[in-house]
Amino acid sequence: MSYDPIINDRAQSLLKTLIERYIQDGQPVGSRALSRESGMKLSPATVRNVMADLEDLGLVKAPHTSAGRVPTVRGYRLFVDNLLTVRPLRGNVVERFRDELHRLDDPEELIDRASNLLSSMTRMAGLVMLPRAGSVQLKHIEFLPLSGDRVLVILVINDQQVQNRVIHTDRAYTQSELQQAANYLNSEFAGRELDSIRARVLQHMEEIRDDMKQIMQLAVQLADEVVQTSQTADYVVHGETNLMSYTEMADMERLRQLFEALKTKQDILHILDKSIHAEGMQIFIGEESGYDAFGECSVVTSPYRVQDQVVGVLGVIGPTRMAYDRVIPVVDVTAKLLGSLLTSE
CATH class of the missing domain: 3.30.390.60 (Heat-inducible transcription repressor hrca homolog; domain 3)
Incomplete structure (x- = not known):
């Protein structure tokens, strides 16, 4: 899944600035804006040359309706793998998460609340796979x-x-x-x-x-x-309608396909199944999931453990221009808290 072309520090810095700006407002980013925001005192002409190089590498593209550029899946992948700075959640936020979940004694209610918490904290769709049964001998x-x-x-x-x-x-x-x-x-x-x-x-x-x-x-x-x-697994999902608020996901046919995939569950369970057998957090960007319905989405997942055994996966589904630096720690902390509370149950 990793894509790691060799680009110099200047190009990396401009790509990082472009993606952060695009994540923030969802509009193609022009050379003048990049020149102004990069802090590198580069002329718009120099920025345009770098953008042309990045486009040749498949890291950015120019929509037909704009002279500005937007990141591609490959651009997001390089950004997430090499350029992203993830800040841990503040202690008071973690305590609020803990309080939200700790009040529940019933494991099913706990899983439902965890899904709701993921959704409300990210304004995207939050999902939690129900714990799988242990080994069957x-x-x-x-x-x-x-x-x-x-x-x-x-x-x-x-x-x-x-x-x-x-x-x-x-x-x-x-x-x-x-x-x-x-x-x-x-x-x-x-x-x-x-x-x-x-x-x-x-x-x-x-x-x-x-x-x-x-x-x-x-x-x-x-x-x-x-x-x-x-091994049949299921999941709880909350906040699907949050996805309708993102301009790039407002196409009704695309939304219908996505909601249908979430309803039938098969595709997303395959994605979660990849995550349960992987080490640590997984991020599927756009087409990387392998399913057309998730072509405009990113899925950020993390396994959760009960008594040190991975029994399920939870995560967030949102647009590819999600704020990864904010979503990743929310998913990570929720997985750790859910596993801890289910173990104590």
Whole structure:
């Protein structure tokens, strides 16, 4: 995701000034304004030359309606990675966050309030993924044949928790075949986490007799369905309508796509899933998210931990010209406080 072209200190300073000015008022920035605000006593002609170089590098662009320039996704990325100065939140603000969240005993209310707090503090959309369940270990498994190429799966997981699932198979299996599969899984995988079963079965597929391979494919199908169900995550979101106040996001079709993506949840859950498996804070700018609906947005996320285990992600969705220096510490502090309070719960 990182983009790090080599530009000199003067160009970096002008790019930083341009982006900060654009974040502030949302208008293309002209050479005269940059010359005046950069503090480097450069002529507008010199600034125009530097801007032309930055445009060639794909860091800024000139909208058709203006002689001024605006940052591109690449420009924002260089700014966020190399030029941004993030100031920590003042102590009294952190205490206000803590007070807002500390009064709640119910974990669901706590998560809802955290989402609301992110939204109200940034004037953007705040979202919090619900905590994922911890590891799921297989204790025992049984298969029973049903009519219509269906199989009843009886799972004993973790501390003797019993779950029944019905899965659809490519063909009918006899009780003997299903017993073979159950015996294999119980002998090989009892005590292992469910999400490791599929990989292990595929790894051993070459060693398995041909007459057992269909049974093992059933085991792979089972592992997929069980893991998908146990890992289903959801999130709470507040403040979507805040996004309507930003001029660059006021296009109704674009807003409709964004709200639809938030409603159906699939795309944003994929983005959050990338974040939960990454180290620390993640920032997806515009097209970096990989989803058209978020093409004009940035998503700033941070994982939160319960008992030192990452169980979820929270963050803010806003326009690409968001005030990153202000949003980043809000997301960071909220993640730390939420994790701390959920741990104490």
